[in-house]
Amino acid sequence: MFGRDAAPAFEAAGFPVAGGDLPAVDIASPESLARFLDAHPADVVVNAAAYTDVDGAESRVDEASRANAAGAGAVARACAERGLFLVHLSTDHVFPGDRPHGYSPGDPPGPAVNAYGRTKLEGERAVAAAMPPGRFLVCRTQWLYGRTGRSFPDAILRLSAARGELRVVDDQWGAPTYTDDLAGQIVALLRAGAAGIAHAVNGGGPVTRFRFAEALVKAAGLACRVVPCATAEFPRPAARPRHGWLRQGLPTLPVRSWEVAMCDYLRATGRAAA
Numbered sequence: 001m002f003g004r005d006a007a008p009a010f011e012a013a014g015f016p017v018a019g020g021d022l023p024a025v026d027i028a029s030p031e032s033l034a035r036f037l038d039a040h041p042a043d044v045v046v047n048a049a050a051y052t053d054v055d056g057a058e059s060r061v062d063e064a065s066r067a068n069a070a071g072a073g074a075v076a077r078a079c080a081e082r083g084l085f086l087v088h089l090s091t092d093h094v095f096p097g098d099r100p101h102g103y104s105p106g107d108p109p110g111p112a113v114n115a116y117g118r119t120k121l122e123g124e125r126a127v128a129a130a131m132p133p134g135r136f137l138v139c140r141t142q143w144l145y146g147r148t149g150r151s152f153p154d155a156i157l158r159l160s161a162a163r164g165e166l167r168v169v170d171d172q173w174g175a176p177t178y179t180d181d182l183a184g185q186i187v188a189l190l191r192a193g194a195a196g197i198a199h200a201v202n203g204g205g206p207v208t209r210f211r212f213a214e215a216l217v218k219a220a221g222l223a224c225r226v227v228p229c230a231t232a233e234f235p236r237p238a239a240r241p242r243h244g245w246l247r248q249g250l251p252t253l254p255v256r257s258w259e260v261a262m263c264d265y266l267r268a269t270g271r272a273a274a
C-alpha cells in the first residue's frame with residue numbers, strides 16, 4: 001500500500017523512484033537485495049516491505065520475523081555496505097499502547113503489544129545496529145491508509161454501504177494517517193537532514209476508531225448508523241494498542257489534520273459525497 005502510493009508522491013517531489021516488491025526483490029535474501037540495489041543505483045532506500053497481517057503474526061511469527069526483523073536487518077546491512085541512507089518504516093505496535101498521552105520518538109519502545117510489534121521492534125534494533133549513526137531514519141507511523149490495498153477506511157466504507165448499522169470500537173485511540181501525508185513528511189525529513197527516530201502521522205490529535213469511522217461515513221454521504229462499542233466485544237488473535245497515539249515531536253513537519261487528509265482520500269478514491 002505505502003510503496004505504491006508513495007512512489008508518485010516522491011517523484012512529484014523531485015525524487016525519481018525505482019520501486020521493487022516480491023518476487024523481484026526479497027528483502028530477507030541478501031542475494032536478491034544485492035541484485036536489486038546494484039541494478040538500481042540510488043541515494044536513499046525506503047523500506048516499506050513488511051509482514052503486516054497483525055492477527056496472522058500471532059501464529060506465523062517465523063514468517064513475520066523473516067520480513068520484519070531479518071529482512072529489516074538485511075536491508076540495513078546492504079545499505080551500510082553501499083553508503084546509502086535508509087528510511088525504515090515502523091509502527092506504534094512497538095509500544096505497549098497503554099499511555100493516554102501518547103508516545104514521543106524519544107520514549108523507549110517495548111514491551112510491544114503483540115507478536116507483529118515484537119518483530120517490528122527487532123527490525124528497528126537491527127537497523128540501528130547495522131547502520132552508521134546519522135545515516136538512517138526509523139519512521140514510525142500508525143493507522144495508515146491509502147488508495148491501494150486493504151485499510152480501515154476501505155473496510156468501513158464497504159461495510160457501511162452494505163449495512164444500515166455498523167459497530168466500531170470506541171476505546172482504541174490513534175492518529176489516522178494518509179499515505180500521501182506520510183510520503184510528504186518523509187520528503188520533508190530527508191530535506192531537513194533528519195536521522196534517528198521520527199513519528200510521522202497526520203495531525204489533529206488522537207481519535208478513536210469509532211470517531212474516524214463516523215467521520216468517514218458522514219463525509220462519504222452514506223446513510224449507515226455508526227455505533228460505538230468496546231474492543232472486548234470483538235476479540236481478535238492479536239492485542240491492539242488502546243492508547244498508542246504517536247506524538248509527532250517535530251513541529252517543523254508539514255502536518256495536515258487527519259480530517260483534511262481523509263477528505264483528500266475520499267476525493268482521490270471517488271468516494272466523497274457529491
Ligand SMILES: NC(=O)c1ccc[n+]([C@@H]2O[C@H](COP(=O)([O-])OP(=O)(O)OC[C@H]3O[C@@H](n4cnc5c(N)ncnc54)[C@H](OP(=O)(O)O)[C@@H]3O)[C@@H](O)[C@H]2O)c1
Nearest residue numbers: 001002022026027049050052067089090091141142143144
Ligand atoms: N498499514 C498500517 O496501518 C501501518 C501502520 C503502521 C506502520 N505500518 C508500516 O508501514 C509499512 C508499509 O505498510 P503497508 O500498510 O504499506 O504494508 P503492505 O500493504 O502490507 O505492504 C507491504 C509489502 O511488503 C511485501 N513484502 C512482504 N515480505 C517481503 C519480503 N520478504 N521482501 C519484499 N517484500 C515483502 C508485501 O508483499 P505480499 O503482500 O506479497 O506479502 C507487501 O507488498 C510497513 O513497514 C508497516 O509495518 C503500517
